[in-house]
Amino acid sequence: MRSSVRTALSGLTTRGRCLLAAGLALAACAVLLGQRDLLRAAVFLIFLPLAAAFIVARTRYRLACSRLLDPPRVEAGRPATVRLRLDNVSKIPSGVLLMEDALPYVLGGRPRFVLDRVEPQGVREVSYPVRADVRGRYRVGPLSVRLTDPFGLVELTRSFSTTDDLIVTPTVSPLPSIRLGGDWTGGGDATARSVAVSGSDDAATREYRHGDDLRKVHWRSTARVGELMVRREEQPFQSRATVLLDSRLIAHRGDGPGSSFEWAVSGVASIAVNLNRAGYGLRVLIDTGIDLVPASVASTEGAVLDALAGVGSSRSESLEAATEQLRRNGVDGVLVALLGSLTPDDAGRLARLRNGTGACVGVLIESETWAPSGPRRREEARQAYEASAALLAAAGWRVLRVEHGTSLASVWPLAAAASARSVPAG
Numbered sequence: 001m002r003s004s005v006r007t008a009l010s011g012l013t014t015r016g017r018c019l020l021a022a023g024l025a026l027a028a029c030a031v032l033l034g035q036r037d038l039l040r041a042a043v044f045l046i047f048l049p050l051a052a053a054f055i056v057a058r059t060r061y062r063l064a065c066s067r068l069l070d071p072p073r074v075e076a077g078r079p080a081t082v083r084l085r086l087d088n089v090s091k092i093p094s095g096v097l098l099m100e101d102a103l104p105y106v107l108g109g110r111p112r113f114v115l116d117r118v119e120p121q122g123v124r125e126v127s128y129p130v131r132a133d134v135r136g137r138y139r140v141g142p143l144s145v146r147l148t149d150p151f152g153l154v155e156l157t158r159s160f161s162t163t164d165d166l167i168v169t170p171t172v173s174p175l176p177s178i179r180l181g182g183d184w185t186g187g188g189d190a191t192a193r194s195v196a197v198s199g200s201d202d203a204a205t206r207e208y209r210h211g212d213d214l215r216k217v218h219w220r221s222t223a224r225v226g227e228l229m230v231r232r233e234e235q236p237f238q239s240r241a242t243v244l245l246d247s248r249l250i251a252h253r254g255d256g257p258g259s260s261f262e263w264a265v266s267g268v269a270s271i272a273v274n275l276n277r278a279g280y281g282l283r284v285l286i287d288t289g290i291d292l293v294p295a296s297v298a299s300t301e302g303a304v305l306d307a308l309a310g311v312g313s314s315r316s317e318s319l320e321a322a323t324e325q326l327r328r329n330g331v332d333g334v335l336v337a338l339l340g341s342l343t344p345d346d347a348g349r350l351a352r353l354r355n356g357t358g359a360c361v362g363v364l365i366e367s368e369t370w371a372p373s374g375p376r377r378r379e380e381a382r383q384a385y386e387a388s389a390a391l392l393a394a395a396g397w398r399v400l401r402v403e404h405g406t407s408l409a410s411v412w413p414l415a416a417a418a419s420a421r422s423v424p425a426g
Helices: 002-010 014-033 036-058 188-198 219-225 260-277 301-309 320-329 344-353 375-394 408-416
Strands: 063-070 073-075 079-088 096-101 112-115 123-131 136-140 143-148 155-159 164-169 205-207 229-231 240-245 281-286 334-339 359-365 398-402
Touching (some): 014 036, 073 301, 079 096, 164 301, 260 334, 260 408, 281 320, 344 375
Parallel strands (some): 073 164, 240 281, 359 398
Antiparallel strands (some): 063 079, 143 155, 205 229
16 A cells, blocks of 8 residues: 555655645645644645645556557558557446557557547447558557546546557559460479479479478488478479569668669569469568568468568678579569669579470569769769670570659569560559
């Protein structure tokens, strides 16, 4: 009981502290001057905040809180609504309640609400909008409730522990429906033809993934590589697509939502959603060779967008890890790579991934156009960009040139042309 009262006294507001200080000062003056009437007023001023602290400390509210995010996943730049429900599950009415929900600064200021009185078993619902222009996963909550007396002399804060995550995904642009080629590949006769052309048994194998039938293990390749490998020819026909994101920090320019990296992330999201809705089995890979969506999780539209919401720039200096991963697994469907600035070595590694059974599309981002630079550097970057585009096009890649201000939807239809080699920016 003493600790409760002590806590309540520590919760005195500025008004309560001033009233208590005024009462003590008035009591001292009354004693010095011998004025009984003045002493009565002092006692009243002292008693009022102390009584408020005692009443608030003895109050035993039982409150329950729930939160609903509508929707729980939203594109960057679009609003969402947070709905709060507060239940008074005690048998006594509450006093004045001040509610405050914790939010990261990206979503805006902390919302505050005042509830005058909640009857026993009563319910109050409030809502507020949030919006983030930057993708990410943001924690909403916990909710804190401040209890106060009717005079505003004492405030006690009680917090709930429940939080929720708002997922802000990259912007997804609608893309025209096109035929990229490489449809219905990845198994059966298609792989058999690939083996006949390459003359290598290893072309018909890939790394073991969670859920694969162990009867499909190719033991000779497993012994040579040192990892479990399975036969492709025993897999069912399936349209497949791999989307590669070049997330290297050194390959992009610009800051914040307007950077070339954010353009690339949004482009991957748009292409992945487009291919998923077209029925492709989807795989999203980053330059470090890591799958954004683990093999044990279905690469649904939601799973891909959730993963892209939290992807960041990498410190890698080359695309060697990603190209090695693709080389080992083979490119027998559609490969779409969103690429920043390339070195001759990286461009060569990508060029060698192209074979006769798959379609390779390179969205080549001229990242230097996202940031001002000197004439010499701009010219050097331009020459390297042209060399990379020419090397990929010569290897059979369909190269889509992108500079600052280019929309993906404007150049995407040109990726469908089987004879396309190098496509200018639109």
